[in-house]
Amino acid sequence: MIVTLTPNPSIDRAVLIDALRRGEVHRATGSRIDPGGKGVNVSRALAAQGADTVAVLPSGGPEGHLLDELLDSAGVAHASVPVSGTVRMNISVLEPDGTTTKLNEPGPTLSEAEVAALLDTTLERSSSAGWVVGCGSMPPGAPTDLYAVLVRRVRERGGRVAIDSSGASFSAAVAATPNLIKPNHEELAELVGHELPMLRDVRDAARELVSDGIEVVAVSLGGDGALVITADVCAHAIAPISAPLSTVGAGDCMLAGLLHGLSTGHEPADALVTGVTWGSAAVTLPGSRVPSPADLAGIRAELTLDPDLSRAIR
Ligand SMILES: Nc1ncnc2c1ncn2[C@@H]1O[C@H](COP(=O)(O)OP(=O)(O)O)[C@@H](O)[C@H]1O
Ligand SMILES: O=P(O)(O)OC[C@H]1O[C@](O)(COP(=O)(O)O)[C@@H](O)[C@@H]1O
Numbered sequence: 001m002i003v004t005l006t007p008n009p010s011i012d013r014a015v016l017i018d019a020l021r022r023g024e025v026h027r028a029t030g031s032r033i034d035p036g037g038k039g040v041n042v043s044r045a046l047a048a049q050g051a052d053t054v055a056v057l058p059s060g061g062p063e064g065h066l067l068d069e070l071l072d073s074a075g076v077a078h079a080s081v082p083v084s085g086t087v088r089m090n091i092s093v094l095e096p097d098g099t100t101t102k103l104n105e106p107g108p109t110l111s112e113a114e115v116a117a118l119l120d121t122t123l124e125r126s127s128s129a130g131w132v133v134g135c136g137s138m139p140p141g142a143p144t145d146l147y148a149v150l151v152r153r154v155r156e157r158g159g160r161v162a163i164d165s166s167g168a169s170f171s172a173a174v175a176a177t178p179n180l181i182k183p184n185h186e187e188l189a190e191l192v193g194h195e196l197p198m199l200r201d202v203r204d205a206a207r208e209l210v211s212d213g214i215e216v217v218a219v220s221l222g223g224d225g226a227l228v229i230t231a232d233v234c235a236h237a238i239a240p241i242s243a244p245l246s247t248v249g250a251g252d253c254m255l256a257g258l259l260h261g262l263s264t265g266h267e268p269a270d271a272l273v274t275g276v277t278w279g280s281a282a283v284t285l286p287g288s289r290v291p292s293p294a295d296l297a298g299i300r301a302e303l304t305l306d307p308d309l310s311r312a313i314r
Pocket of ligand 1: 183184185220221224225226239240241244247248249250251252275276279280
């Protein structure tokens, strides 16, 4: 069982247009909505593959009702904590060449009691979980150290915890030493405070974090695949996709696959292959649709345990 906590979930609306021109009226050629937020997407990706998961999230307002309904109809188990604010709507503008422009709202302001209820619900649901996963940004009102507290509370009980976030809440969580983190290229650079132009730089930055006590650092690198670093492994995997349709949620699917691999007893390098397969499959799908088993069938990830460290990262 994998429990996800998404303090700031969303309704994701993807709008397709021919080309984005600032200040002009655009006629959309298509649109779709999906339940969203990083932990919600991790749970959606796991549920789509038949894996046991529950998504913990705050839910309020009309968008909150819609989110609950969308999760119910997708068969994603969720524990929604009622809140007085309204769940946000995030918009992705997709162009035919794969360019994605995202507009993320700040989300509702949570009260102290609502934050406490979210944390308590997550911990209640986690008693028999293989992994507890905290993902995404903090809504207004949530303390910067929410993920750090989650890490400490799960680890005190002997559980395993993964975090995927950005900014101050991610740095605070990393300082509390989760078992696993999944930054993307930009988030890792932000975490270590300098640019990471080559795979060697990514590896070195991830190794620094491993030496601080994080067991698995998985770095997603967009079209350059992903790297997993542990105390004894440096593995790179890539599954190129010729015409990506939407990258929204690809990192969440990658994390879901990685955790699924680890929780079903695979070594980190093999779990990375599952992660990259799920992530690459996600970019072939519209909006933030998560891959079904059939969507994974044509994806082939290439794994190397001795990657070319001079590879420039886009
Ligand atoms: N353009 C792409 N081509 C092929 N795979 C991709 C592409 N973009 C993303 N992916 C896959 O999705 C994973 C996550 O993508 P990334 O953009 O790094 O995550 P995030 O959404 O967290 O920023 C990558 O590790 C890779 O497997
Ligand atoms: O919490 P944040 O950082 O605002 O991100 C939330 C957004 O990220 C997503 O989880 C998608 O993730 P990515 O676009 O980063 O792959 C959306 O579902 C959601 O709208």
